Amino acid sequence: xxxxxxxxxxxxxxxxxxxxxxxxxxxxxxxxxxxxxxxxxxxxxxxxxxxxxxxxxxxxxxxxxxxxxxxxxxxxxxxxxxxxxxxxxxxxxxxxxxxxxxxxxxxxxxxxxxxxxxxxxxxxxxxxxxxxxxxxxxxxxxxxxxxxxxxxxxxxxxxxxxxxxxxxxxxxxxxxxxxxxxxxxxxxxxxxxxxxxxxxxxxxxxxxxxxxxxxxxxxxxxxxxxxxxxxxxxxxxxxxxxxxxxxxxxxxxxxxx
Amino acid sequence: xxxxxxxxxxxxxxxxxxxxxxxxxxxxxxxxxxxxxxxxxxxxxxxxxxxxxxxxxxxxxxxxxxxxxxxxxxxxxxxxxxxxxxxxxxxxxxxxxxxxxxxxxxxxxxxxxxxxxxxxxxxxxxxxxxxxxxxxxxxxxxxxxxxxxxxxxxxxxxxxxxxxxxxxxxxxxxxxxxxxxxxxxxxxxxxxxxxxxxxxxxxxxxxxxxxxxxxxxxxxxxxxxxxxxxxxxxxxxxxxxxxxxxxxxxxxxxxxx
Amino acid sequence: xxxxxxxxxxxxxxxxxxxxxxxxxxxxxxxxxxxxxxxxxxxxxxxxxxxxxxxxxxxxxxxxxxxxxxxxxxxxxxxxxxxxxxxxxxxxxxxxxxxxxxxxxxxxxxxxxxxxxxxxxxxxxxxxxxxxxxxxxxxxxxxxxxxxxxxxxxxxxxxxxxxxxxxxxxxxxxxxxxxxxxxxxxxxxxxxxxxxxxxxxxxxxxxxxxxxxxxxxxxxxxxxxxxxxxxxxxxxxxxxxxxxxxxxxxxxxxxxx
Numbered sequence: 001x002x003x004x005x006x007x008x009x010x011x012x013x014x015x016x017x018x019x020x021x022x023x024x025x026x027x028x029x030x031x032x033x034x035x036x037x038x039x040x041x042x043x044x045x046x047x048x049x050x051x052x053x054x055x056x057x058x059x060x061x062x063x064x065x066x067x068x069x070x071x072x073x074x075x076x077x078x079x080x081x082x083x084x085x086x087x088x089x090x091x092x093x094x095x096x097x098x099x100x101x102x103x104x105x106x107x108x109x110x111x112x113x114x115x116x117x118x119x120x121x122x123x124x125x126x127x128x129x130x131x132x133x134x135x136x137x138x139x140x141x142x143x144x145x146x147x148x149x150x151x152x153x154x155x156x157x158x159x160x161x162x163x164x165x166x167x168x169x170x171x172x173x174x175x176x177x178x179x180x181x182x183x184x185x186x187x188x189x190x191x192x193x194x195x196x197x198x199x200x201x202x203x204x205x206x207x208x209x210x211x212x213x214x215x216x217x218x219x220x221x222x223x224x225x226x227x228x229x230x231x232x233x234x235x236x237x238x239x240x241x242x243x244x245x246x247x248x249x250x251x252x253x254x255x256x257x
Numbered sequence: 258x259x260x261x262x263x264x265x266x267x268x269x270x271x272x273x274x275x276x277x278x279x280x281x282x283x284x285x286x287x288x289x290x291x292x293x294x295x296x297x298x299x300x301x302x303x304x305x306x307x308x309x310x311x312x313x314x315x316x317x318x319x320x321x322x323x324x325x326x327x328x329x330x331x332x333x334x335x336x337x338x339x340x341x342x343x344x345x346x347x348x349x350x351x352x353x354x355x356x357x358x359x360x361x362x363x364x365x366x367x368x369x370x371x372x373x374x375x376x377x378x379x380x381x382x383x384x385x386x387x388x389x390x391x392x393x394x395x396x397x398x399x400x401x402x403x404x405x406x407x408x409x410x411x412x413x414x415x416x417x418x419x420x421x422x423x424x425x426x427x428x429x430x431x432x433x434x435x436x437x438x439x440x441x442x443x444x445x446x447x448x449x450x451x452x453x454x455x456x457x458x459x460x461x462x463x464x465x466x467x468x469x470x471x472x473x474x475x476x477x478x479x480x481x482x483x484x485x486x487x488x489x490x491x492x493x494x495x496x497x498x499x500x501x502x503x504x505x506x507x508x509x510x511x512x513x514x
Numbered sequence: 515x516x517x518x519x520x521x522x523x524x525x526x527x528x529x530x531x532x533x534x535x536x537x538x539x540x541x542x543x544x545x546x547x548x549x550x551x552x553x554x555x556x557x558x559x560x561x562x563x564x565x566x567x568x569x570x571x572x573x574x575x576x577x578x579x580x581x582x583x584x585x586x587x588x589x590x591x592x593x594x595x596x597x598x599x600x601x602x603x604x605x606x607x608x609x610x611x612x613x614x615x616x617x618x619x620x621x622x623x624x625x626x627x628x629x630x631x632x633x634x635x636x637x638x639x640x641x642x643x644x645x646x647x648x649x650x651x652x653x654x655x656x657x658x659x660x661x662x663x664x665x666x667x668x669x670x671x672x673x674x675x676x677x678x679x680x681x682x683x684x685x686x687x688x689x690x691x692x693x694x695x696x697x698x699x700x701x702x703x704x705x706x707x708x709x710x711x712x713x714x715x716x717x718x719x720x721x722x723x724x725x726x727x728x729x730x731x732x733x734x735x736x737x738x739x740x741x742x743x744x745x746x747x748x749x750x751x752x753x754x755x756x757x758x759x760x761x762x763x764x765x766x767x768x769x770x771x
Binding site for chain 2: 518520521539556557588589606607624625642643659685689706707747751753
């Protein structure tokens with residue numbers, strides 16, 4: 001009982017790559033481009049039209065792009081105008097609103113809600129229930145845990161929206177709230193349930209409400225770590241990372257060449 | 258590729274207004290009344306039967322009402338017995354349980370979960386992932402941000418449920434928890450990640466766990482506001498509000514006449 | 515307009531019990547066993563295949579088991595390899611990942627996300643938006659409220675995952691975060707928005723970030739309780755519990771016999 005092509009609706013204006021599998025009850029709208037070897041599971045909507053679709057007779061759907069080798073799990077909705085690079089991996093019931101740009105190898109957990117007009121680097125890994133407000137931006141290898149919010153309005157409600165920026169390799173732990181315009185450096189961590197605003201340097205362990213720097217993340221003898229240092233984490237974790245098998249230093253060296 | 262009437266199921270006992278569009282795979286149960294110019298996107302369920310439907314052969318679905326000019330986005334579920342007035346706007350995968358009453362121009366963000374037996378005023382604007390417990394009540398122009406919970410059981414588990422009350426124009430920011438029976442006045446704000454119980458006067462800035470009044474909201478030089486006052490916010494924000502184009506004072510004057 | 519058998523897909527290798535009702539657009543995969551008198555509403559996926567299904571031509575779906583008298587509400591996804599005992603009750607859009615074991619009479623609220631490799635006791639009652647990480651374990655009669663997270667990685671990202679353990683009758687209130695490896699005893703409570711790590715004895719009221727024991731839960735004059743003691747709660751709450759109608763002491767006595 002693999003893919004049954006049951007009740008699928010694909011616009012004649014969509015471009016579907018080679019060796020693409022599409023699950024039952026999935027809808028693909030106009031001007032969607034799907035790369036090769038992509039799997040889209042059942043009950044998904046790809047290229048969901050923007051609001052004016054419902055009212056404007058002359059509406060034309062902006063181009064939506066899903067890169068090669070992506071896996072989109074069931075009940076996921078990706079809006080028109082989004083460009084998600086190769087090796088995308090989504091959980092179930094993910095929502096990606098319009099004009100979201102994501103680099104290669106991004107992973108969005110179930111129920112994650114990306115509000116659009118967002119720019120994400122490569123190898124971002126979002127767990128379930130992540131909420132990313134408009135105008136947010138991230139570097140590469142950013143990990144975000146459940147119930148984290150990237151907010152963007154410091155005097156709500158207003159029209160003055162400033163998204164957070166999160167640097168390379170940084171971890172935003174469960175339930176943390178990033179305040180509008182916050183800038184968090186590379187190789188940092190925002191602890192669980194923190195509320196972080198302002199500007200934070202690289203290698204910061206950030207905690208509290210309002211969040212403050214507890215010290216350099218790389219120096220912290222962290223909870224449950226038995227005195228061992230774990231950060232920078234790329235030296236100790238490589239599953240799905242481009243340095244898997246070769247080590248972080250070797251990979252870095254290759255990158256520089 | 259607009260609306261295809263693919264695989265839609267509408268009860269013969271439903272009443273559908275003029276110029277209504279219904280998306281693929283949507284199900285409309287008995288005794289649903291849909292106003293004019295309503296759009297219901299794909300994979301929705303309107304008039305979802307109550308629990309006894311599954312067991313009681315004589316079950317009759319209570320009346321569900323969706324007002325004129327509403328837009329209900331895909332995968333949304335609205336239970337029977339709910340009455341949602343004109344100009345409703347939902348995100349994706351919203352759940353509205355039974356006997357929810359909502360005024361005109363309400364907006365419920367994606368994944369919002371309204372547990373039923375709730376009474377909401379006009380122009381309530383809920384962002385994604387809002388969780389509203391039973392017996393909650395709100396005034397008009399209430400804005401609620403992601404991961405806010407309106408709780409109702411102060412000694413869980415118990416049968417003594419008291420919902421929160423939130424006054425007109427009040428903002429409940431990201432991740433705040435409203436404790437059972439809390440009463441929050443008009444033109445107030447509960448800050449991000451606060452846990453608020455008790456009674457709060459109008460024009461309060463409420464923050465912390467347990468939440469306390471930091472001062473009058475209208476007097477606060479708020480974060481990132483460059484010394485300018487933003488509250489009462491209706492003087493500085495009008496998108497989608499009834500005073501759009503004419504100004505809040507003018508609108509208030511018209512209301513009084 | 516009861517069950518219409520519209521567009522349902524059931525694997526020939528699934529076993530369906532007596533008097534089972536299946537809603538429109540629902541998909542049941544290979545090697546699913548459904549007990550008697552089960553109701554599965556519309557747009558569900560039961561026995562969702564594991565990741566290797568998409569790549570491995572020889573993939574065989576592990577056995578999925580749904581016990582008698584269960585009610586699975588619409589848009590729910592249950593992965594292959596999970597065994598959920600009799601009288602399961604789910605809300606809408608629940609996700610249960612692979613190899614989740616749950617005892618009898620468990621209830622999972624809408625949008626709840628159980629990440630798999632989890633072992634739950636009997637009569638667990640999870641509200642909406644609960645996120646249970648891998649390797650978590652619970653006793654019986656555990657109640658979990660919205661936006662609670664059971665985390666499992668104390669130095670993220672790492673491969674050293676340790677789940678929380680929650681004892682019998684314990685309440686984990688709204689927005690609480692359980693840190694990796696936390697052990698919480700029986701008849702305890704973790705207060706709203708707390709961040710709890712370490713080991714906690716039976717009958718503890720646990721609060722704060724980092725969470726500490728405020729005292730014995732059974733001795734607390736709790737908020738809004740008018741001086742009355744509510745805990746141990748089984749003496750004051752019985753809806754849906756096995757001591758309903760006979761009282762907790764009587765039921766305990768019967769259990770011992």
